[in-house]
Amino acid sequence: MNDEIQLWLEMLRSPDVNDRLTAVKTLQHLGDEETIDALIIALKDENFVVQKIAISALWEIANPVAIPALIECLVSTFLEIRTEAASALNELITQNDLLLLLDKLESNNVNLQLNILVLLRKIHAIESFSAILPFLESKNHELREAAVTTLRYINQLEKCPQALNLVFDRETIVRRAAALTLGHLQDTDVITILCQALTNDSDWQVRRNAAISLAIHENYQAISALKIALDDEHWQVRKSAVQALQKIPDIQVMPRLIQALTDEYADVRKEAVIALGNLAHPDVINPLQQVLDDPDKEVAIQAQRAIQKMQTDRIVLREQ
Template sequence: MITENDSELNQWLEMLRSPELSDRLVAVKNLQYLGDEEATNALLLALSDESIAVQKIAISALWEIGNPVAIPAFIECLGSADADIRQEALSALNELVLPTDLRQLLEALHRDNVNIQLNILTLLRKIHDAQSLPDILPFFASDVPELRATAVTTLSYLNQVEKCPQALALISDTDLNVRRATALSLGHLTDPEVISILCQALKSDPDWQVRRNAAKSLAIHAECAAILALEAAVSDEHWQVRKFALQALQKIPDERVMPALIRALADEYSDVRKEAAIALGNLSNPAAMPALQQSLDDPDKEVTIFSQKAIQKIQTLLQNSQNG
């Protein structure tokens, strides 16, 4: 028995086959409004339409329905020549894929399509599975810089991956974005060479974003072996490098860097001055009191607040030592 819904569905299916774009747009929009799983097969058919507009509506409708049967079709869309189609499909897959879809994603990763590979590498970050690592490693040597950068970023999302010697060399990559991504990812690894590699990048990489990312990663590691490199970075030419070097030094208070911290209280950027005040508070050395008291007149309210907090920390420490 043909129901009213079946009749309506057949009507839109027929219109999807029309040579007229206007007919196909009407059909796919009505299938979107229909919005039930019975429309899924028709919408999957619409994903192959020659019109980008029809494809976009079909992706949105299938995304709303949320049936995982659409996952293989969405993976195909990741290879589209249209950037909006790729982005829409990626967003839908990011909600639909589950750890049980890992094998399907890894199979697609080996397709000879850079757009599919880039997007699958991004999707693997949601699953976090270390089983992906052998499939990701070959992309570190890809001829496509964007693939190298995307792969090394995905590395940092994988659970329980602490060492990856193949990633270390990417800190010297010729491509800026690869080095930037590597500098961040190395913050999540425990290879013995990581600290010295990050320190070298912090000191000598010509790109300020690489240096900033190296400082961010050194803050994660909080290793005393990085203190001298971080102290030098407090005088870096770019304020963001100075800021994140100070954040790292907050985690590893060391008397040797106090002069650099005091100089940073006079930095032209308030963000840097604030981080210097916090670092001096963590250091809690009474010798920093005069500089911190001067900072109470800073034109930036946050700087004055954190300078006051630093002074209070030092005063509390002094009182406790006197009482003890």
């Protein structure tokens, strides 16, 4: 450590907070890797402003040697410090830090556990699955929500029976996260459970997320539930249900999709136009032509495209 940095390190030990602030700001301005040790010391300062500046400085230097010290900041009583440290770590951690993160996950500190669960999403490692699993049954609903969300980011994960029942969790935030995660799982009962959430949950965001997941699965078993969802009281649920039906075109829902062309929300009408175009049935041309004068320009454009595509496809078929 050179003499200049040593001087600022001594100031970091000053009882005067203004001296410490001056020192940490100067170290940040220097931005030199030789300042890392001094900045790590500043992370333990009693003043949270000093701590935050030190975190920002280490973030800018971006040397992975600071990762263990930054992880310790995740147990801070200051939300601002935890947030800043988590942001820095999200950019610094790599696959090489997996074992360190899993070790810290065994801590009893909820703030640390929550942040580690989020950081694991960047690594995507299937090796973290067994460590995440117990948190799906945590008494803390924030941990359950974080854990079931993290499952979506794990590579090669196809089944997780423990995650299925979280779609019926007593906490709304957990159900919302679980409904999205089930879109990435292949368990036997996934489609049935998502259909139940879509048609029965009291929260519209859970219902919307269930429809989004059903769109990912593209499973014809979901058609009946999606058909019911076309009458949902919330337009975003109706929109997501129509988007799912675009992926699984079936003639039986054609009448309901035609009705959706008169939905009060343009987003729903536009998606219905696309879904009808995907059906490519002669009976949808007339309803689509009536939408050409829709007050929303995008709806009209999509209707024109759908009609043109069907007409072009018909000409190609005749020529063949």
